[in-house]
Amino acid sequence: MVKNNMKSNDIINLEQMKDGLIQFSTGGDFDEIDYEKLRFEILNNTATKKLAPDFLRTRRTLKEFWQLIKNQYSSYAERREFLTTTFNMMIDTLEQSIESSESYIFNLNNRIGGGGFGEVFKIEHQYVEMSFALKVLNPIFPDTDKDYASRFFREAKILFSLNHPNIIKIYDTGINNGKPFIKMEYIEGYDLDQYINKFSTLDFTRSKLPIQMILKGLAYAHNKGVIHRDLKPSNILVSSEGTCKIIDFGISAYLEPYIHTKLTLTNERIAGGSFIDPLLMNTPSLRDKRSDIYSIGAIWYYLIVGSAPIGSDLERRLLASNNISKLQANIILKCLNHSLDERFQNCEEILNAMSPKKEDPLNTSNNWITDVTRLDLIDFLREYHQTALYLTEEDFPFTYSGRYGELEFLNDLYELGNIEGENGMNFTEEIEQHRINNCDWEEFWCLTDDRLKLKDSDENLLRFLSYMFHPKVRYENSSWKYILENINNMLIRDGYKLTPNGEISGKTVYSYERIL
Structure with a gap:
């Protein structure tokens, strides 16, 4: 109980600092002593120290803060929006942490997956008897990086608004034993990697159904301003009913400061590897939905060929796989174009090319x-x-095998008399000759x-x-x-x-x- 009261006081301190700085920045008063006291409380408390913005760490007095805020934001409205957004994000993070610590005791004995950046567990809700998936992210940032939690929760907050049948539903997020976690919908089924390993590759026709579902979910997210940036087969789950759902939206923001190294802690390629847009490897901060378009093409290629799109002979390998035409291959290859401008510009364009x-x-x-x-x-x-x-x-x-009883039907459909037949005959005469000779077509x-x-x-x-x-x-x-x-x-x-x-x-x- 004492611990929870202390956390409640942390939120009160943040709210008082927010209100005081907004008032001071828009022509009002804020007592210097109150500022210094609240600043000390925030920077010397474990729960709020990691969340504190840089200006609170560096501006020891209100005079120093004033020099910063007036130079960065000229209007009252801009200052109010900046301070409100900054402090509300910190308050929301603390409230989520309180809710998680009060509501859940996670049993992490049932591990169902994992990789270089985290592990996934199946957990059971003790009251409603429902299963959930809990993704616990391994901390990969150095201790000197104090802002990664803020970035993570800023991104995670957006995920709660995503409600689409082809996107995994997010129920909660927080920090458990120092590690960020995301609690999400549990799906009984396979990811696309496991699906291909179990059932083999798909022809173009069968590959369209999962791709269409992924595109619909991705288009929904893009229209809300959310870009994935780490799409790969293991991030697409296929339920037992055959529904595809995208997972791990927002994780790329957590990984972003580390992407430029191109290596995980286990010396493997970062994030989606061969499925990630090559442009992201050189520009990790790039946030463009056309990067997700590249990943769609890479996943599509994988479903048909059975391997990631690596090398210079992608078209040849596509055309040699699973009865795909050049026209169909071109749709996939356009997604994989190295130039952003030469790719499909959004998911709707790909869906429209298909249907x-x-x-x-x-x-x-x-x-x-x-x-x-x-x-x-x-x-x-x-x-x-x-x-x-x-x-x-x-x-x-x-069965149209040229029998006389179907000649009227065929002539009505195709106007056979106007089509040139063999040996100087028209098509009607050709069919009649087949009837006379009792020689049907295949x-x-x-x-x-x-x-x-x-x-x-x-x-x-x-x-x-x-x-x-x-x-x-x-x-x-x-x-x-x-x-x-x-x-x-x-x-x-x-x-x-x-x-x-x-x-x-x-x-x-x-x-x-x-x-x-």
Whole structure:
């Protein structure tokens, strides 16, 4: 109880010093004796000495303080804002320390992770029976650096305002046995390092889902003025439900004075290593959201290739990995550009490159669907068609093998008579000749025949997806609902979906519509 009263007196001393200096700096009076007494109490108390600003240490009298404040801040409003911010930060830090010491007794027996700069423990709340993660940071600064705690808590205070499904939730921060800690949401699952080690690398399509979740969380933080600066696979947690959450926002501020050495206490590269923006290695104080963009590209590269982006042949290794196109690789490589100005300028630009939002109505001259989505659709249809080879014809709703019964449908979709066929015939005549010769194409020819322009015409691709559910090719007992669901999950990213549009012979006909 005595200890808590002493801490309460510390806060009172800080509040009185704040009020007195604000009054003195804005034309009022502050007794010289009161200033010297409060200054002595603050600088000779363990709890407040480390938090005291430099001007309080160096300005022994009010006259010396006045010379400083009038030269740095010309207006009353500037002086009031500076003093209020400085002392409120100190008061908040003490209040958090009091709350932590009164509310928690941490059991640090269950260590779940750690590295050069700290350890992570799983702790249980004794009253509400909930699990939390506690990150305890190892002190790495020399004793002569008195301001690191202030920097840390100034950054940590911002983290309490971050509330996003793709950012780990922070519940508390403080100092435990001389070490700063952050108490956060506990996630049952893996970090991305562990995920790749367990399940192997991802193809481009599968890699987009975690990257999109990371980008959404990062965009939210950037819009609040919070930059991570230490993004890496081990700082992305994947829950058992598949949700990605970013951790360790604000830790970079704590590490900043040490970043320029480029070495940890164990002689390893600092912070994110190969995932950190190289510009930060030379300019540790750089605070630019485009540094986080670089880390996004490095993490994305890692998910696909299985290693960090090191060396000069990044494009070659990307293109040799997991069925990725040059267009898709260029999105990742743009994130990794050495020039800040040549990278994507924000998270929204990357999200838009993957799944752009369009404002124009349907127009055949517009590029409605992104190339990424188009490739995803074609890949899905091909993959599903391969799987469908093991099913009966009734299980698969769209097998276009050139049979006469489908000629009317194909002609309606593609105007086959206007497409040049083989041996001087048009496409309609070519299909008819195949019927006569009883020589069908391979089953998924409609997805690969360049004459149908599925590879470079959104209009034809959308029509193809719509007509795929025409009664002539869809069977009620088939798996068309599964196909429709998967297609719409891809189309919706670009603002489209296939929707019911009337009936033919008692069966629903689908067409595409704009939803954004």
